[in-house]
Amino acid sequence: MDTVAAVLAALLFAAIASAYVVVQALAPWWRRVRASDRTVSALAAGVRLPDEDTAAALLAAWYADTRAAPIPELVDLDTAVELITHRPQE
Numbered sequence: 001m002d003t004v005a006a007v008l009a010a011l012l013f014a015a016i017a018s019a020y021v022v023v024q025a026l027a028p029w030w031r032r033v034r035a036s037d038r039t040v041s042a043l044a045a046g047v048r049l050p051d052e053d054t055a056a057a058l059l060a061a062w063y064a065d066t067r068a069a070p071i072p073e074l075v076d077l078d079t080a081v082e083l084i085t086h087r088p089q090e
Contacts, residue, residue: 039056042049043063049056075083 039049039053040059043056043060049060051057
């Protein structure tokens with residue numbers, strides 16, 4: 001029974017050590033994800049971010065575009081359906 005307990009303890013230790021290594025490896029990535037999340041939240045709240053932050057400037061411009069007036073219809077739905085269903089044969 002002591003051998004089984006020792007093997008289980010060794011496996012548990014290996015699993016914890018492996019999990020620790022994975023967490024340490026992912027920590028920089030996770031910090032970048034959290035920073036990006038905070039940046040997007042700040043932009044949504046209307047916070048002005050530094051102009052030298054290119055990604056933030058791009059996101060801010062995109063966000064402003066989504067809040068702008070909608071693009072007018074290029075073709076109404078009935079015309080589109082008619083053109084698709086009664087397409088001239090070539």
